Amino acid sequence: MIEVNGKKVDWVENETVSQLLKRVRYIFPLVVVKINDKVILKKDFSTYSIPDNSKIAVIHMISGG
Amino acid sequence: MVEGQIPIEEYKTGNTKHKWDNKKMKSSHKILTKYTYKKGEIQKGYTNRTLHINLTTNEVKEKKITEDMKKKFTGGRGFGLKLLWDSIKPTTRWNSEENELIITTGPLCGTTQYPGSGKSLCLTVSPSTNIICDSNVGGFFGPYLKFAGFDAVEIQGKAKKDVILLIDGEEGKITIETAPNEETNSHILADQLTYMYASEDNERSRQKISVVSAGKGADHSFWGCLNFSFWDIRRKTARLKQAGRGGLGTVLRDKKIKAIVAKVEKISGVSNNPADPVKLARVGTKIHKEIRDLDRYQCNMRAVGTSHLVEIMDAYDLLPTENYRFGCFPKASKIYSPHFYELFTKVIPDGCWHGCTMACAKTVDGFTVKTGPYKGQRVTVDGPEYETVGCGSNMSLWDPLWILEFNFYCDTYGLDTISTGTGIAFYMEMYEYGILNKKRCGGLELCFGNSEAVMELLHRIANGDKGDFIKTAAKGIRRVKDWMIKKGWGDKQLIEDTGMESKGLEYSEYVTKESLAMQGGYGLTLKGPQHDEAWLIFMDMVNNAIPTFKDKAEALHYFPMWRTWFGLNGLCKLPWNDIEPANNAETDEPAKVPEHVQSYVEYQNAVTGWNVDKEEIILQSERCYNWQRAMNVWMGRGRRKDDWIPYRSMGPVTEMEYNSRKERYDKQLIEKLGLSEKQVENMSVSEKMKTLYDYRQNQYQKLADAVYYRRGWTPNGVPTPQKMKQLGMDDSKILEMLQQKINEDKKAGFNVWGGKYSKGEKPPSNDPHYWEKW
Missing domain, CATH: 3.60.9.10 (Aldehyde ferredoxin oxidoreductase, N-terminal domain)
Structure with missing residues (x-):
């Protein structure tokens, strides 16, 4: 199990950041992703595998409005 | 070139x-x-x-x-x-x-x-x-x-x-x-x-x-x-x-x-006669380069303008559909930005002022008008921007070409697309319930999705139609609410809850039911529900970054002040946060885009010759923000009752809305209100809705308490003379007026916190007259 923005989400083995964002339907392009407080750079989204029990913050920039 | x-x-x-x-x-x-x-x-x-x-x-x-x-x-x-x-x-x-x-x-x-x-x-x-x-x-x-x-x-x-x-x-x-x-x-x-x-x-x-x-x-x-x-x-x-x-x-x-x-006689790059043109060129070049290099990977504003938000709002259940009943819809993909991109004129830089690299002002050229006095003519349509597309979904109209027609006529007739779209969406819902009908609407069949009726309504407004409905409808939701209630048509509570206006102004195009902070971003505002003061939905609902009332109040202090600053200086806010530096993620407060805030500090200093910092520019806004609220109070508004918002912006008004997101609402009854699964199972939908209604109304009042306190206002929402003096706004006429209004509120028993606090909870201050000690 992992936590995404405070909500429990099933852990999927070898799932990358890009795949997770797609699974939880976070399609907004201006996001900052932190896994266990470490910033994951955008260039690493498609290669970084999420460890089990991770605490993930997907910070959507305000934009809009 | x-x-x-x-x-x-x-x-x-x-x-x-x-x-x-x-x-x-x-x-x-x-x-x-x-x-x-x-x-x-x-x-x-x-x-x-x-x-x-x-x-x-x-x-x-x-x-x-x-x-x-x-x-x-x-x-x-x-x-x-x-x-x-x-x-x-x-x-x-x-x-x-x-x-x-x-x-x-x-x-x-x-x-x-x-x-x-x-x-x-x-x-x-x-x-x-x-x-x-x-x-x-x-x-x-x-x-x-x-x-x-x-x-x-x-x-x-x-x-x-x-x-x-x-x-x-x-x-x-x-x-x-x-x-x-x-x-x-x-x-x-x-x-x-x-x-x-x-x-x-x-x-x-x-x-x-x-x-x-x-x-x-x-x-x-x-x-x-x-x-x-x-x-x-x-x-x-x-x-x-x-x-x-x-x-x-x-x-x-x-x-x-x-x-x-x-x-003008001439326009040049130094017409503003800046104090430090070299510094200005330096901060300007940096942001120009950033937009040129990164926009295509971020919001793509240079290609599609703000219409890029349509698919995003739909994905996050925020795109208003059928008068804000829903936040997404299966047909919404028909109005996603790629459809407008196909129609937009390309390869022409589209800024609405010289030197704007963001260039988000898109057009459709040679558009053939299908109705009204310009039928058959080919025209340039400026837009549509996100809000105008959102009006289409709000009226359940899913044809990009029709949205262009609506956009064109609203513009040339001088009608605000937002108020017009939101207003008509409400009239459509009233039509669906039979509160309005063909006879009451002057012969218009104003049901959701009837594009012909909408255009006919616009043309009749422009022609000065004297029928009761057209005359009243053109004055907006508040007047139509009063008209229907006076006529005894429909249930008063339903009318008040579903008509999306606050202070008399129609809402802009975002669904706020699941973001308490954004409910405040629309309600606890100076002019009414426009998103230019704060747009906190992601920060609150998605990021879960401002969970407490205090956190939300801080956001409803900082962002309205920051955004006000653009209006004091003659700036557009889009280059602040619709583009971000490549390393923004690594900063302490990425939501504020700190590098851009610093650029704006340097920009103001470069032009004016001042030496302000990021704290001072917030103070510049705070002075004017409080002044405007004080003027609202002076004009008989600007109190807690005036910050009221319709329940449709807080939660589900109808059983259909509740049932469409039943799992979400049932879960909230358990997790947020402490009901057991068994209790929820045994409740009727109307009982569940009533429980949620009372809870959410009280949440909003508690939010207002926290925000008023953070802004240095009384529990009834009046800026205090002490706060004004702290800001250096020492006009004796306005200070005396505010004190007089506060005394009147005190006498009427209004200077008390508005939320109901249960055991373990506390209002923002034990002393509701906290400012008197300043």
């Missing part, structure tokens, strides 16, 4: 060509007043004077701007508030003789080295809200007003017949002249006047003209917007940007102003 740009002579819009006898039209003008002035020079972003025109007496005068006024009000919207304070009364209404229409610039307005620097701020007492409404707009008029010699123009009184006000910066003269024969609708009028007042018959000369106008819709509704033109030398047509909210165009037409025309 820059990459992707095409030569002027090579582009053709395919628009219908018109021929007007401009000489004949101009010869029919009668000059009522001619005033000459010394042209002067802009010093560090300021002309140091404003222009006052009284249309009743045809008097024109100049007013000096003092250093004290700059210190307290900065410029732009701040100057507008000060000028209104000096000119109107607490009883002034939109159509009062003394009401003013003010257009202001701001010290950074007109800069060409930094993107998004051509905004005007317009203010008036709104017909929708009876308080001051401010609205920002692009186009060339603001910069031209300044280059012609004035930081602001305030227009008071009313003309007897239609007039044009000419601010001629080339010759240094102001004229008030009758205008009996020009078109009223904007897309024609702006073209006519641009040709009429250009000094020479060429594109560069026409580019030195900007026209402010409204249209026939503004003559007959409270939804009147102002169209600000900017001459497009490639398309060879006047394009339009709108100051949409609050009925400013209605006030323009009530004053019998057909148009305000600004004309």
